[in-house]
Amino acid sequence: MSDKNVQNYWNRNLQYLGMLLTIWFIVSYGFGIILVEPLNTIKIGGFKLGFWFAQQGSIYVFVLLIFVYVYLMNKLDKEYDVDEK
Amino acid sequence: MDVQIWTLIIVGITFALYIGVAIWSRAGSTSEFYVAGGGVHPIINGMATAADWMSAASFISMAGLISFMGYQGAQYLMGWTGGYVLLALLLAPYLRKFGKFTVPDFIGERYYSQTARLVAVICALFVSFTYVVGQMKGVGIAFSRFLEVPFEWGIVIGVAIVFFYAFLGGMKGITYTQVAQYCVLIFAYLVPAIFISVYMVDNPIPQLGLGGKLADGTHLLTKLDQLSTDLGFMEYTTSNRGMVDMFFVTAALMLGTAGLPHVIVRFFTVPKVSDARKSAGWALLFIALLYTAAPAVAAFARTNMINTVSEKPYSELPGWFANWEKTGLLEFEDKNQDGLVQYYNDANSTYVAEVAEPNGWRGNELTVDRDIMVLANPEIANLPGWVIALVVAGGLAAALSTAAGLLLVISTSISHDLLKKWLMPKITEKQELRAARTAIGVAVVIAGYFGINPPGFVAQVVAWAFGLAAASFFPAIILGIFSKRMNMQGAVAGMITGLVFTGIYIWYFKYGGGNPEQYWFGISPEGIGTLGMLFNFVVALTVSRFTPAPPKEVVAIVEEIRVPRASSAKGNY
Structure with a gap:
């Protein structure tokens, strides 16, 4: 693979990282800590929303984020022909 | 049947299972001993990682902590899960591609320096030792409380079991016993959680039960808020401490998780880079099963406890109250x-x-000890004796699996990083394997000894282990992967800054007479690792700008680990 391709592959990877880590930050530190008070005024079922993000919601999102990353990277590896045979 | 007999039977069966698995999966080579030959299926590794990760503290103490902290307890829930996102995205795949045995291996080769390797070895040893002693104590307590064996003998039994399968099987034996231990511990956690969820809010899924309605039609959390304020406590669902501190503590726990050697090393055991990513996802899924049930258990237990005891005549309290009073965990x-x-x-x-x-x-x-929230739950909900016995077996599984993973890191640090890579590079594989086994034997005995006579610093496991891992390993590894310009001088300076700063801060506020009013920006010692990490990054980046760039071979390593497929020139392993 040419150097330019390697660089492109790496940049795409960094883009995915940036996007996924932003979500990671927003659900935990954003919704769960910084914005917890305003979000607590919204109630869904028996949960105050901010409390829910802090104690359960963020964890569900974490699991999802990793599997989304797995999916994106497997696709990217194939596209750039760097997947493991 | 009597609870104690049930406990003996269930604990006996689980121990026999672990020993059987250990005999079946003996290790024959250093590669098998250190990383299970690199052939573990990602889902199996995910399960093993989950058991490795969830310690006696997660199993027994966490729900109780949340119970008393309310909303604020989220710092542990998020802090001990969010790190896996960092692991999966920023560390695991690259370290797997690097394809060596330990974290100091990576630090030593990436920074072409024995000093860097040595700093990493010392950190790994210190962090793992502090952590393992806490597990040993947990084992001793579980035995002494439920089987009426003296505390010391409980530890001796635990030490003997861990020694047996870690010595025989190394990482391979540990991995497969951890899978068995995960199954035991998650079953033991969820069965009482489900029963109590049905009993309180009539919902068989505890995760959803947390938002459910009680028999009187009010939502559980609304009721709990009201019960709490009626007794002069903060509302259960509202924050009560500084936001800055919570932010820093959560971050330190996440970054520490991603930097703990016994967690990272688990990702060296899967066959491929793509498996390392996947495996982190499975690990977190298995962990999340317990971690999303814990806040429900916490809220159920708290509501139940207040309703059962508050303003009630002492003489009419249920039988479990008297039982737990005997243990000293409840005092009236x-x-x-x-x-x-x-x-x-x-x-x-x-x-x-x-x-x-x-x-x-x-x-x-x-006065209520927080551990009681999980331990007494089955009795409070009138569950049969075998469920109580199951909880004991689950607590032991959690403690033993974590202890084994840590002991392996200790033994590899000594036999591989210190002996093979530094002091005695000429030893054969057979000698190295013997050294690894000896080291695990010695480590387990020392851990047992400290479990019985804990040194003062052990009580602060969380602050030490996570703070130091966050301030030292995390930045060094990240920079090693994401910055080609990062050199030896920068990394060593960064790690030492992070360690010294974090170490002194924790020491000062835990033993040196500092009081909370003097906290910087209100950051408690548990959260200071985050600041240590930032200092590490700043120092490393600055120093590396003014010192020579790393040699070409090292830049080539960085390029190589960024791409999953092995280039034709170099093989894997």
């Missing part, structure tokens, strides 16, 4: 001699003046 002192249990927040001065004193209350009369 009738300060105003009215025969009723007054449980309230006597540190809240307005509440004391407005409610407590007019009622003739003379202070809070009930």
